[in-house]
Amino acid sequence: MSASAVWRPFTQHAVEPAPPRIVRSEGAWLHDAEGRAILDAISSWWVTTHGHRQPRIMAAIREASENLDQIIFAGLTHAPAEDLASRLVGVAPRGLTRVFFSDSGSTAVEVALKMALGTFQNRGDLKRVRIAALEGGYHGDTIGTMSVGARGVFNAPYAPLLFEVERIPFPEPGAEQAAYDALERAGRDGALAALVLEPLILGAGGMLTYRPEALSEMARIARAAGALVVADEVMTGWGRTGTMFACDQAGLVPDILCTSKGLTGGAVPLAATLAREEIFEAHLSQDRAKTFFHSSSFTANPIACAAALANLDVWRDEPVAERVAALAQAQTERVRAYEDDPRFANARTCGTIAAVDLKVSDAGYLSEIGPRLRAFFLERGLLIRPLGDVIYLMPPYCVTAAELDRLHDAILEVPGALEAAR
């Protein structure tokens, strides 16, 4: 039996080596017990925006914990949650007026699905019970979010528990019509409650990007069919795609918006599902059966809310938008290196995110490639977790030009190193 009692996420313990033990984090860097520094090029699963242990966020956590710990959020309230809700309304696409707190990206999306269904049920539109979602989407690992996400090896054992959704083809740039047609067909019978999508970029689905115009058009079609638009901004929020929220680039105000990850700058867990007033109103009634029945023990944790408020202060007081723009520009320049290289394909960026497909000849080999690539990067002190043959970088915004060069240089080395090891 292994010495550790921990059962790790997305980890095949039978084949994966024991992970480095991290003892300190700072900026873009993680430091392990052996004294090794590791450059966090994936923002610790896309959460860390400004950098690890951002001083103002850490100070806010310390300060909040002097006065408050978890306080039940039904029947009681507290300043960190009240202030955060009103400030989130201020930075979110205009028209989202209500904020429901939970603890993770998955719960933010579960809450959104329940809000959408509850809205129609409470209005007496009992037929609207179906959800449409993009092919290749990822929305979390709970039963509801796996149902709206892509099916595959990751959720095959649980398929009997998952509900069916209308799959809308990915709106491939230049070939969006298939997505529009499918969505129109899905909406025809008046049973569609919501379209759920990751705006502008599918994250876990392979960092696939699509145009803001396609986002607007899909939202238009869904609404014309009477459905709500749910934007899952769990990954895309807080500057990742170049704007505060990805929806901003399409001028889209979704009916429901999910945020987590960068909400606290990535320091501690917190999520929020923002909704338009009509959705709140659909749950407003003297009839208690129309209550929005969702809670979790740690809803609106005051310390996490304080961290999120400090994150908003950082956005307000520091040139974060400029940092994001500079990183986006640097990524655009760096990905040119892959464009004429026949060993790579489909080099792309979406704001601060850069991705490229590694061309590999045999698919059997492909199944082994993920762990090998991770080991390759880790040996060089880089934390990069490719998604199959897709290598991507999503660093915190404090990453320097020299660090970014180091990351891209390592990616350029990959094909040669894999060839040599064959």
Ligand code: PLP
């Ligand atoms: N939605 C999107 C778009 C995500 O990328 C993720 C996580 O990567 C989730 C939802 C789930 O978030 P969490 O892992 O915090 O439950």
